[in-house]
């Protein structure tokens with residue numbers, strides 16, 4: 748069973764290396780997600796958190812899909828702090844999925860993961876990978892926001 752960050756990174760490289768090293772994913776290093784954390788770092792942290800949750804709770808998952816869906820869940824490729832059409836919280840899962848489909852092969856599990864990661868806002872999660880991502884995303888967002896607050900004091 749995987750239980751170390753290096754094990755999780757090996758799984759991420761194996762299943763999602765093509766995503767991680769792609770030019771568009773790398774470009775997410777310039778966009779801020781929460782606090783001072785880039786969208787790239789956030790997406791990687793969420794993916795590690797997904798693997799950690801699955802291991803800690805002994806949840807059997809499709810690990811390849813879990814990794815790829817988590818890496819791509821915020822694959823919007825724009826700075827959401829800049830003005831844009833619609834409410835980011837509701838619109839970005841659809842935009843992330845459109846971009847993901849354009850650039851990679853995206854199966855049913857990854858699609859549901861990306862579309863439902865904001866639940867209870869928007870789409871309902873349909874599989875365990877999606878529920879894990881929902882939880883991991885919120886935990887990482889809290890950690891990233893809280894860290895900024897601590898630094899600002």
Ligand SMILES: [Fe+2]
Nearest residue numbers: 820821839864
């Ligand atoms: Fe998101």
Ligand SMILES: [Fe+2]
Nearest residue numbers: 793820821884
């Ligand atoms: Fe996220």
